[in-house]
Amino acid sequence: MRWREICGVALAIFFCASASTARAQTLYGIGRPATAAEIAGWNIDVGPDGSNLPAGSGSVSHGREVFVQQCASCHGEKGEGGVGDRLVGGQGTIGTPKPIRTVGSYWPYAPTLFDYIRRAMPQNAPQSLSNEDVYAVSAYILNLNGLVRDDATLDAKSLAAIKMPNRDKFVGDARPDVKR
Amino acid sequence: MSNKIDTSDKPNRTTRRRFLQSSGVVAGVVLGTGASAAAETENLPPNVPDWMKAPGDPMGSQPYGAPSPFEKGVVKNISKNLKQYISASGRTPLQELDGTITPNGLFYERHHGGVPTIDPAQHRLMLHGLVERPLIFTMDDLRRFPSESRIHFLECSGNPGYTKPYGKTASDLVGLLSCGEWTGVSLKLVLQEAGLKPEAKWIIAEGADAAALTRSIPIEKCLEDAMLAYSQNGERLRPQQGYPLRLLLPGFEGNMNVKWLRRLHVTAEPAYSREETSKYTDLLPDGTAREFSFYMEAKSTITRPSGGQRLNAPGFHEITGIAWSGHGKIKRVEVSVDDGKSWQDARLQKPVLTRALTRFRLPWQWDGKPAVIQSRAIDETGYVQPTLAELLAVRGENYFYHNNAIWPWRIGADGEVTNALA
Numbered sequence: 001m002r003w004r005e006i007c008g009v010a011l012a013i014f015f016c017a018s019a020s021t022a023r024a025q026t027l028y029g030i031g032r033p034a035t036a037a038e039i040a041g042w043n044i045d046v047g048p049d050g051s052n053l054p055a056g057s058g059s060v061s062h063g064r065e066v067f068v069q070q071c072a073s074c075h076g077e078k079g080e081g082g083v084g085d086r087l088v089g090g091q092g093t094i095g096t097p098k099p100i101r102t103v104g105s106y107w108p109y110a111p112t113l114f115d116y117i118r119r120a121m122p123q124n125a126p127q128s129l130s131n132e133d134v135y136a137v138s139a140y141i142l143n144l145n146g147l148v149r150d151d152a153t154l155d156a157k158s159l160a161a162i163k164m165p166n167r168d169k170f171v172g173d174a175r176p177d178v179k180r
Numbered sequence: 181m182s183n184k185i186d187t188s189d190k191p192n193r194t195t196r197r198r199f200l201q202s203s204g205v206v207a208g209v210v211l212g213t214g215a216s217a218a219a220e221t222e223n224l225p226p227n228v229p230d231w232m233k234a235p236g237d238p239m240g241s242q243p244y245g246a247p248s249p250f251e252k253g254v255v256k257n258i259s260k261n262l263k264q265y266i267s268a269s270g271r272t273p274l275q276e277l278d279g280t281i282t283p284n285g286l287f288y289e290r291h292h293g294g295v296p297t298i299d300p301a302q303h304r305l306m307l308h309g310l311v312e313r314p315l316i317f318t319m320d321d322l323r324r325f326p327s328e329s330r331i332h333f334l335e336c337s338g339n340p341g342y343t344k345p346y347g348k349t350a351s352d353l354v355g356l357l358s359c360g361e362w363t364g365v366s367l368k369l370v371l372q373e374a375g376l377k378p379e380a381k382w383i384i385a386e387g388a389d390a391a392a393l394t395r396s397i398p399i400e401k402c403l404e405d406a407m408l409a410y411s412q413n414g415e416r417l418r419p420q421q422g423y424p425l426r427l428l429l430p431g432f433e434g435n436m437n438v439k440w441l442r443r444l445h446v447t448a449e450p451a452y453s454r455e456e457t458s459k460y461t462d463l464l465p466d467g468t469a470r471e472f473s474f475y476m477e478a479k480s481t482i483t484r485p486s487g488g489q490r491l492n493a494p495g496f497h498e499i500t501g502i503a504w505s506g507h508g509k510i511k512r513v514e515v516s517v518d519d520g521k522s523w524q525d526a527r528l529q530k531p532v533l534t535r536a537l538t539r540f541r542l543p544w545q546w547d548g549k550p551a552v553i554q555s556r557a558i559d560e561t562g563y564v565q566p567t568l569a570e571l572l573a574v575r576g577e578n579y580f581y582h583n584n585a586i587w588p589w590r591i592g593a594d595g596e597v598t599n600a601l602a
Contacts, residue, residue, distance in 0.1 A: 031315035095467025119392035
């Protein structure tokens with residue numbers, strides 16, 4: 001009899017503990033599950049290795065047409081800059097007193113170009129270009145920087161394979177760097 | 181007290197100034213406009229002022245209050261010569277403010293694709309990636325979580341740059357800085373709701389603006405003191421501050437405190453987004469660049485007297501300013517009134533809060549001779565705010581971000597206050 005009581009209490013404690021553990025994993029039960037389709041629609045993050053780049057491709061020559069229509073008014077006909085950032089040139093200047101930071105001279109990863117153009121450009125109508133157009137404009141900007149040939153067509157694999165000239169020049173945060 | 185440049189359309193400001201001068205009580209900082217308006221004495225002793233002779237505005241004349249019309253010059257400091265205004269910044273008029281809390285209407289702004297108008301009923305936060313349960317939250321959902329309120333500063337990392345021309349006023353120099361009381365839910369609680377997988381090391385935060393701005397946040401910060409904030413100084417966030425939801429990362433550079441927050445993507449690696457590679461990296465003279473440089477180091481500035489103001493007479497003047505550190509609490513602020521030859525401790529206004537603005541004050545007798553005044557902050561880690569020369573020696577002129585230099589003000593024999601490094 002006594003054992004039964006002890007066992008009963010012990011069991012009760014065990015179940016209580018299990019229940020509170022389960023609750024601890026979903027403490028408040030707030031929010032609803034995100035479906036795979038919802039995530040796919042919103043997740044446009046492209047990794048530096050090209051992960052999550054979409055299907056499709058675009059050529060330098062098509063990129064030139066899109067660039068003239070959509071980009072040149074801010075970035076210049078040849079990416080020389082204007083209201084928008086300069087995109088072209090500057091290679092070899094980064095370690096000098098007058099560095100010129102562009103896609104070609106400074107950006108460490110080519111897939112970032114696709115990621116940024118798709119999410120934020122053109123400034124007056126972001127997320128309006130097709131994936132093919134974004135590949136093409138990326139290819140054209142890289143071509144203007146001498147990083148892909150005039151006849152190149154880029155897709156997920158070939159864009160991720162490009163090694164940007166400045167890739168190895170990024171270091172960790174060494175602050176505090178002024179010590180007393 | 182506020183200090184305006186233009187008094188021409190504000191006859192009553194001149195009246196107030198004359199009052200201050202003639203009262204003999206306050207030998208304060210006033211504006212040196214040199215404009216002398218006709219003497220207005222009808223509202224001064226022994227006369228009864230006009231505003232006592234008739235009732236004022238009735239209740240309800242301002243459903244949402246606004247400052248006195250005499251303070252209409254206290255507005256955000258927005259350059260008239262920007263290349264564009266869609267990706268741009270506007271500064272807090274620090275030298276016009278007292279205390280440590282920035283009024284919501286004067287909070288500094290930096291946005292990269294304009295300020296979106298978001299219907300909170302149609303806003304969603306998606307939490308996905310390396311979690312056990314990908315979740316979507318409405319704003320009502322987020323407000324159901326246990327809430328908390330904390331006071332923290334926010335500062336843009338480019339505040340100011342390292343190259344001339346340097347600004348004239350405290351706002352020109354370090355006005356990309358504000359401080360408020362934030363209310364929201366601890367990010368840690370929300371992450372627990374989804375369940376982090378062991379390989380979760382970073383969270384990519386994305387805004388619902390036209391830049392879809394993304395930054396990668398180390399998981400340690402997300403679990404330390406990060407907040408999903410929906411209110412600021414008691415009211416819902418202003419649109420310019422991320423309405424209806426922003427990420428708040430106390431002590432981290434402003435750009436990472438993603439506004440209009442709509443997505444948290446838990447990953448093993450950072451995104452290396454444009455905003456953390458092409459921008460917000462610190463270029464050194466040897467051509468290497470520091471990446472993922474998150475913290476805003478200890479810093480201070482004297483806001484009164486400061487550039488653009490004028491001491492109207494020798495005698496007593498309080499020196500006051502603000503100090504802050506992304507690494508914790510301000511331990512001490514030292515002030516020099518002799519061009520850095522000697523330093524004395526300023527009094528700190530309590531409570532001194534972590535990663536928040538701290539007001540400091542020092543009583544001072546100005547002898548009427550030219551002087552250079554400056555402050556330097558020391559935080560609880562023992563870090564001492566450096567000089568601009570010390571920073572330039574290590575970082576060079578092209579570092580651009582994270583300039584936390586001591587900034588001295590020069591006071592001329594005529595009382596004019598100017599930037600001593602300009």
